[in-house]
Amino acid sequence: MSDRKEPKSMERRRFIRSGMQMALAVSLGGVASVSFIKSTSKDLVWQIDPFKCVQCGRCATECIMTPSAVKCVHSFNLCGYCDLCGGYLKPDPNARSTAAENQLCPTAAINRRYIEEPYFEYVIDEKLCIGCAKCVAGCTSFGNGSLHLQIRHDRCKNCNECAIARVCPADAFQRVPRNTPYLIKGGFTKGGTSKDQLKKG
Amino acid sequence: MKQIKYYFLLISVLLFTAIQSFAADAKQRFPKPEFDTGYAQPFTTAPSPRFLLLEYLDVIVLFVVLSVVTWFVLKKRSRKGVFWTSVFSLLYFGFYREGCICSIGSIQNVTLGIFDSTYTIPLTALLFFLLPLIFSLFFGRTFCAGACPLGAIQDIIAIRPIELPKWVQKVLGLIPYLYLGLALLYVATKSEFIICRYDPFVGFFRFDAPFHMLILGILFLVIGIFVARPYCRFFCPYGVLLGWMSKFSSRHMTITPAACIQCKLCANSCPFGAIDEPIVETGKRRSNVNRLMIYFVILPLWIGVGGFAGSMLHVPLSRFNKTVYMAELIVEHPEVKTDAKNIDVRTFMSSGKSTEQLVLEADQIRHKFYIGSWLLGGFVGLVIGTSLIGLSTFRKREDWEPNRTNCLSCARCMDYCPVKKEA
DSSP: OHHHHOHHHHHHHHHHHHHHHHHHHHHHHHHHHHHHHTOBSSOEEEEEOTTTOOOOSHHHHHSSSSSOSEEEEEOGGGOOOOSSOTTTBOSSOSSSSSOGGGBOOTTOOEEEEEEETTEEEEEEOTTTOOOOOHHHHHHHHHSOOOEEEEEOTTTOOOOSSOHHHHHOTTOOEEEEETTSOOOOBTTBOTTSOOOSOSOOO | OTHHHHHHHHHHHHHHHHHHTTSSSOOOSSOOOOOSSOOOOOOOOOOOOSOHHHHHHHHHHHHHHHHHHHHIIIIIOOHHHHHHHHHHHIIIIIIITTTOSOHHHHHHHHHHHHHOTTOOOBHHHHHHHHHHHHHHHHHOSHHHHHTOHHHHHHHHHOOSOOOOOHHHHHHHTTHHHHHHHHHHHHHHTTOOOHHHHTOSSHHHHHTOOOHHHHHHHHHHHHHHHHSSSHHHHHTOHHHHHHHHHHHTOSSOOOSSSSOOOOOOTTTTTOTTSOEEOOBOOOSOHHHHHHHHHHHHHHHHHHHHHHHHHHHHTHHHHHTTSHHHHHHHHHHHOGGGGGOTTOHHHHHHHHTTOOHHHHHHHHHHHHHHHHHHHHHHHHHHHHHHHHHHHHHHOOOOBOSOEEOTTTOOOOOHHHHHOOOOOOO
């Protein structure tokens, strides 16, 4: 068709096209190689550094999941098994008992169990936990800080930018390699990475 | 009365820390007890994230989908095939993968990888960014046709598309450039990922979204019934890059498989207004050339004016950055320093960082915004200038052709073409 009529202009168009195509390919290749040098074959997931966390309570409300993918975890190695638990009991409790009025947790997600005099075990029921960090605040200020928040990766959607990270006042959210996805207290030290001594659940 | 217990506790805490600070590895206020009853300590569970191999499987699925849809567009010329591939993509990348990871958002990962020295971009994100662009460089925007879940959800809903006036399309078509520029600005200043934050459809994929995003998503879908693919055409920042690639692609789809017979059947088939009609030059050649020359001359002016306008906006733009916002708040309203209800300020005050330090940091970030908004404004000016040039350049067209930049390769027009493939 037009090929026969105006061979010159078509030739010119084709030349411009392939030239631009080459230019685009080169710039794309440039971006790709600059990025590739710094890329990691291990994917990244989000996690909370419990030493930076200030227990502001936003994890419960800002996550795209309802309830939040952030839950309280219990690092039993650090727990003092206290009877007067700052994470379990409200300040100024009527009695050190499992009565609802004495519990700090708004969803009663912590199970308190008597072990032996004078020790009590505290286990988080993750189905109930909403990640509000009330117990974390209590445990951190009055106890060992064995209760702390972690993103649970069976629930986390791993958004490109974590909605909680964006509003975290303490910048406690960070991207960590997918093969070491937790920063559980006791398993790692401040600034270090988690050792894989944890049972996969 | 009961508070006495707590005071006692506090005192004992202090005592413990005082005593134990001498001990080698004792950091705990209350040491772990030794149990006599044979108590077995439970494990702290750590459920694994999605298996890494599955993330690479996503990349493979993307590659396969791109190949299949390209084959449907270029070889089979089948709208049905393209449609069902896009339904698959909607189900897989949309509802199964819940909209994350996506190529549109990956622009930000790539940018962050370049600007943030502490961020290493996952290879999967890089591949999600590159694959559609490479395909587009050779075959046109087949990604938009069948691999993008955001495109697919809008494509299905486009029931009664109306044709927008050309000038409206042109003006709205400038928004994606601005959006792309803004997204890059906010990532390069390490502020936030606005493309992901304002993704209107991800809430549908997850069946969960903040209220305002749900409203925005519903709005997009309702408008999408009449204005086909509003997000793709008038917002998608990745579409800008794909459009550049597609414009110079070597094997873009054609409406007709052989020679066009000028039947005009395809003219109204495109719901996206992406079919260019045949044109002959109108008006006097001399004045047309003059106008073109003027547009070329004022192109630098556009860039300059755009850049200047952008730089004037750098202060309000920078307020979306956390650090800048906080510094401004504390400087302008020093009384917030004692406001216990303001979590951000309270956290900052207890972090031990001085206000001077914060202001210094904010100043540095704002300076980055100053440079960035010059570039952003200049870029938008360049886009406006070149689109004016594009409007006034005359290129003789004899047949009905897809506009390579805007064509989404959806293959609707092919169904309307009566010409059969030459044997």
